[in-house]
Amino acid sequence: MRESKRMFLHYVSGIIILITGFVHLVSNNVPGIGTAIHESALYPANLIVLLSALLYHMLNGVRVILMELIPGRCAAKAITWIVFLVGIALYIYGLQVFLNLFWPMG
Amino acid sequence: MAGKEVEVRFKVFRFNPKTDFAPRWQEYRVNVDRSTTVLDALLKIKEEQDPTLAIRYSCRQAVCGSCGMMINDKQMLACFTRVLELNSNVVKVAPLKNYRVIKDLVTDFGEVFQKERQVKPYIIRHDVEELLNPTGTYKQKEEELLGYIQFADCIECGMCSSACPVSATDPLYLGPMVLNRAYRFIADPRDLGFEQRLEAIDSEHGCWRCHFAASCSAVCPKGVDPAKAIQLLRRALVKRAVLGISSSKVSELIPMPHIKGKLELPKGWQ
Ligand code: SF4
Ligand code: SF4
Ligand code: FES
Numbered sequence: 384m385r386e387s388k389r390m391f392l393h394y395v396s397g398i399i400i401l402i403t404g405f406v407h408l409v410s411n412n413v414p415g416i417g418t419a420i421h422e423s424a425l426y427p428a429n430l431i432v433l434l435s436a437l438l439y440h441m442l443n444g445v446r447v448i449l450m451e452l453i454p455g456r457c458a459a460k461a462i463t464w465i466v467f468l469v470g471i472a473l474y475i476y477g478l479q480v481f482l483n484l485f486w487p488m489g
Numbered sequence: 490m491a492g493k494e495v496e497v498r499f500k501v502f503r504f505n506p507k508t509d510f511a512p513r514w515q516e517y518r519v520n521v522d523r524s525t526t527v528l529d530a531l532l533k534i535k536e537e538q539d540p541t542l543a544i545r546y547s548c549r550q551a552v553c554g555s556c557g558m559m560i561n562d563k564q565m566l567a568c569f570t571r572v573l574e575l576n577s578n579v580v581k582v583a584p585l586k587n588y589r590v591i592k593d594l595v596t597d598f599g600e601v602f603q604k605e606r607q608v609k610p611y612i613i614r615h616d617v618e619e620l621l622n623p624t625g626t627y628k629q630k631e632e633e634l635l636g637y638i639q640f641a642d643c644i645e646c647g648m649c650s651s652a653c654p655v656s657a658t659d660p661l662y663l664g665p666m667v668l669n670r671a672y673r674f675i676a677d678p679r680d681l682g683f684e685q686r687l688e689a690i691d692s693e694h695g696c697w698r699c700h701f702a703a704s705c706s707a708v709c710p711k712g713v714d715p716a717k718a719i720q721l722l723r724r725a726l727v728k729r730a731v732l733g734i735s736s737s738k739v740s741e742l743i744p745m746p747h748i749k750g751k752l753e754l755p756k757g758w759q
Contacts, residue, residue: 388730
């Protein structure tokens with residue numbers, strides 16, 4: 384993937400964090416509409432989108448910082464892959480936490 | 490007459506990597522008047538006090554971009570800076586930051602020119618035959634010219650890349666001088682080389698690493714605003730990546746019957 388696509392997703396994920404973060408705050412703190420969201424399927428769906436956007440935005444930011452601090456073409460590729468794999472691991476872990484929270488087994 | 494003379498102390502950075510263990514500051518006293526530039530003063534030092542001082546210059550009129558240096562800790566052209574304008578009895582002169590020092594005030598631009606080659610800083614077209622044997626001229630609207638003319642004013646003094654904090658930490662970052670150069674050609678309606686430049690400008694060390702603090706534009710002696718060129722480059726890249734709109738345009742060829750004949754290359758150029 385070219386850097387322009389990665390950075391475009393970075394900006395888009397930033398906007399998604401603002402929106403889903405706002406929905407999350409409302410659903411936890413505002414009686415009425417908040418309670419309604421909290422009790423509907425929108426609440427876990429919003430959290431999953433928030434998690435995805437947050438992880439992408441955060442890890443891409445870490446990737447950019449590391450690439451600036453550790454120069455070298457090979458280093459840049461290695462950093463991108465390591466951060467990608469860490470992201471996948473964290474995402475799976477996060478999804479599993481949500482699964483246990485919202486759809487507990489047994 | 491240029492008026493009354495004043496004595497000014499010059500603290501000059503001296504370093505020859507071939508013979509010196511570490512750099513040192515050397516002081517000189519020079520009489521200057523209101524017309525004396527920093528370059529004039531340095532040449533006076535070289536002629537009258539110390540012929541071993543190394544300086545690079547050529548045009549003496551802010552055109553060639555050779556004499557950029559740190560003057561009182563700021564990137565400036567020595568030939569374009571009057572000593573008395575600095576309002577200081579002591580003038581500190583050092584080589585440009587972010588470049589390897591060849592000797593004293595002379596820095597090595599080899600690396601930055603190597604990076605510049607990656608962005609192909611020339612008009613790229615498919616009609617090579619027309620370029621070699623022109624039959625007309627390419628049409629350009631005034632607004633198309635205004636879209637890149639500011640960025641074409643760059644004299645490649647390298648001072649923007651010297652002021653750039655990202656160039657200081659990431660040696661692979663293309664830097665404002667090179668990215669401005671890339672945008673100058675991408676925005677030119679006669680150029681068709683956008684796709685060919687992507688590998689360099691849209692890479693991990695391309696235009697996305699800019700922090701947009703605009704230190705580069707603040708030191709540009711020609712008002713080029715390379716930080717703006719980088720933002721426009723990003724806009725062109727996002728348009729291409731998301732909307733599939735490539736920035737390359739085709740400018741119409743207006744036939745000119747009086748332009749004919751083969752382009753004569755000088756002997757030995759073939
Ligand atoms: S953009 Fe300005 S500072 Fe940078 S190289 Fe060109 S003229 Fe010099
Ligand atoms: S705006 Fe970008 S290119 Fe210019 S000095 Fe800042 S980081 Fe460097
Ligand atoms: S000597 Fe040419 S720009 Fe200063």
